[in-house]
Amino acid sequence: MTITTTNDQSTSTLMTTEVLIIGAGPAGSACAISLQKAGVDCIVADKAAFPRFKLCGGLITQKGQDCLREVLGNDAYEQCMEVCVRGREQYFALWDECKRIVRVKLDNNIVLIDRPTMDNWLVQHYKSLGGRIMEGNGVKSIDFAAHVAVLESGEEVSYKKLVAADGVHSPVAHMLADADKRYKLNKKGCFCLEVFVDEKDCDIEDVNIHFNLVPNFYTWAFKKGNQVAIGLGKLTTDKIDIKEVLIDYMKRMGVRQGAEQASAPIRGAVIPSEVRQAEWKSADVLFAGDAGGFVELLTYEGIYYAIRSGSYAAQSIISGTSYTQLVRPMHRKMQYGSFFQKFIYWKPFLNIMCKYGSTHGAFIAKFYADNIDNIPSKPLWKQIAIVLMKTVRVAVKRK
Ligand SMILES: Cc1cc2nc3c(=O)[nH]c(=O)nc-3n(C[C@H](O)[C@H](O)[C@H](O)COP(=O)(O)OP(=O)(O)OC[C@H]3O[C@@H](n4cnc5c(N)ncnc54)[C@H](O)[C@@H]3O)c2cc1C
Known part of the structure; x- marks a missing residue:
């Protein structure tokens, strides 16, 4: 009225x-x-x-796709995906700086819209x-x-x-x-930078998540249609120049020289x-x-x-x-994520996880796949405890 x-x-x-x-x-x-x-x-x-x-x-995970389908109904959901999807991906790779720890095949497709x-x-x-x-x-x-x-x-x-x-x-x-x-x-939030470069300027496959290049966060790179999305984040309380890290990361990801100027500008935004x-x-x-x-x-x-x-x-x-x-x-x-965040990005733990993950890929794969679509199942807690114990052992040995 x-x-x-x-x-x-x-x-x-x-x-x-x-x-x-x-x-x-x-x-x-x-x-x-x-x-x-x-x-x-x-x-x-x-x-x-x-x-x-x-x-x-x-990037929309399976649970995000299911939720959108629930809101829209089947027909409208399919129409929406037809217009908005720029790519689908089934593999993601985790990296320790520039060393690939594990390449994971997910049961479900990630869509990139x-x-x-x-x-x-x-x-x-x-x-x-x-x-x-x-x-x-x-x-x-x-x-x-x-x-x-x-x-x-x-x-x-x-x-x-x-x-x-x-x-x-x-x-x-x-x-x-x-x-x-x-x-x-x-x-409280995380400040992120992201840039989209033309696919002809960067040959990559998979959704790539790199640890150890920025503290308390990760860097990402994945192909989406005819573009490659490259980005990273930091806690707003961390005092680092992430623009410099991003430019260096673009080089490491093989973005052809000069492409960073030619492509869309680097933009920033906050995530809670x-x-x-x-x-x-x-x-x-x-x-x-x-x-x-x-x-x-x-x-x-x-x-x-x-x-x-x-x-x-x-x-x-x-x-x-x-x-x-x-x-x-x-x-x-x-709350569970916030608790694990403290471990995952804690350098000694991260180092052990990277080391352990390269020989126990299935564990890392399950941990991430479960985290993408679910809350980790019980047996995984056991495995997390093993990684924690190994971390403590290494820390004690160092002392
Ligand atoms: C760099 C970056 C990359 C990301 N990548 C991913 C990803 O790959 N996958 C993923 O799942 N999430 C990702 N996220 C997170 C995701 O973008 C957000 O969580 C999501 O957009 C939240 O949606 P929203 O509807 O809450 O808010 P928004 O999408 O921000 O929408 C808020 C709306 O409110 C409007 N608004 C603001 N102020 C006013 C006002 N005064 N009056 C009226 N309207 C107003 C704005 O115009 C806007 O349209 C990313 C975030 C960043 C920063």
């Missing part, structure tokens, strides 16, 4: 909706499409007009279902008590539930922190790196995707988490089930 009120100074438009979704990335779109399909009235507002650029490798194309496809699909969206119209301020958001255009939206799917820097979270001092803003508050009940706000800190804290996979949390936000609104309860398994996996 839209009401226009006029007084001597200004004209303002007030729209009303059940659910206002801020942000139309995969989290916002997954939520909007799910609500629209269930007949729940919603409005999406995004500061950008679509198609818009989004820095992302575009073009993010701007996928995000635009999801927005157009939502519109085709009759969904309402305000593009190029970001949220400017929110009165959380009155449940009214003011957009950049000056339009006001009155809502019952607010879904904040507005990315890692979440303006909604900042506004909530200003409005309610009990709400703790969590800004800590579990964040998912719900703020007193203000009826649900956080989804990066805004809610939903990423895999071991591999930094974010697309699956965005779609999953967005669809859970919708499910919670539709069925009345607690959102906190729905996202609990994801939070558990993130």
Whole structure:
């Protein structure tokens, strides 16, 4: 419903909706499409007009593909993949600096999509279902008590539930922190750089993950259509110049000289790196995707988490089930990831793992394959314990 009120100074438009979704990335779109399909009235507002650029490798694991299929339904999912997929990959290789530790064949295909194309496809699909969206119209301020958001255009939206799917820097979270001092803003993240070079300038195969080139993170390189995506990250607290490391890495990956200038520019963006508050009940706000800190804290996979949390936000609104309860398994996996992250990137452990992995490839393969699609099964814990014991033994011997 839209009401226009006029007084001597200004004209303002007030729209009303059940659910206002801020942000139309995969989290916002997954939520909007799910609500629209269930007949729940919603409005999406995004500061950008679509198609818009989004820095992302575009690697989607099997669980991400399954989740998107669940949200879209079979036919729409196939149409989406036809438009957005730039490549499929079944192998990934783990490297210790420039020495390959293991090459793993996954049971399932990883798909490599073009993010701007996928995000635009999801927005157009939502519109085709009759969904309402305000593009190029970001949220400017929110009165959380009155449940009214003011957009950049000056339009006001009155809502019952607010879904904040507005990315890692979440303006909604900042506004909530200003409005309610009990709400703790969590800004911990990893800063990533990524560049896309033409495939003719770099011959590589597999999805490649390199350890030991940057502390507390990894570097990646994989072919995607006629491009090769190359990138790396660092904790925002680590003081290293990752641009220099990236340029050196490009050379090591065999990117032909001069290609780095000729190709698309090196761009940077942040990924959240800590579990964040998912719900703020007193203000009826649900956080989804990066805004809610939903990423895999071991591999930094974010697309699956965005779609999953967005669809859970919708499910919670539709069925009345607690959102906190729905996202609990994801939070558990993130806590597990956050715990293992400390070991995986701890140099002595990493060195042993690389050494052990080259002779026990099946262990590393299982560890990573399980982490990509699941939580490690019990026997794997035993193997992790073996690696830990070996680490301790080496550390003691050195002393
Ligand atoms: C370099 C890099 C590479 C990555 N590679 C991968 C990968 O290969 N695989 C993977 O799974 N994950 C990857 N990720 C992570 C993944 O990109 C994110 O987790 C994912 O984009 C989160 O989706 P989202 O919908 O939560 O947020 P976003 O996609 O960031 O969408 C947020 C939306 O909110 C909008 N918005 C922001 N402010 C406002 C406002 N004030 N008002 C209205 N709208 C607003 C933005 O315009 C945007 O459209 C990568 C991340 C980086 C940085």
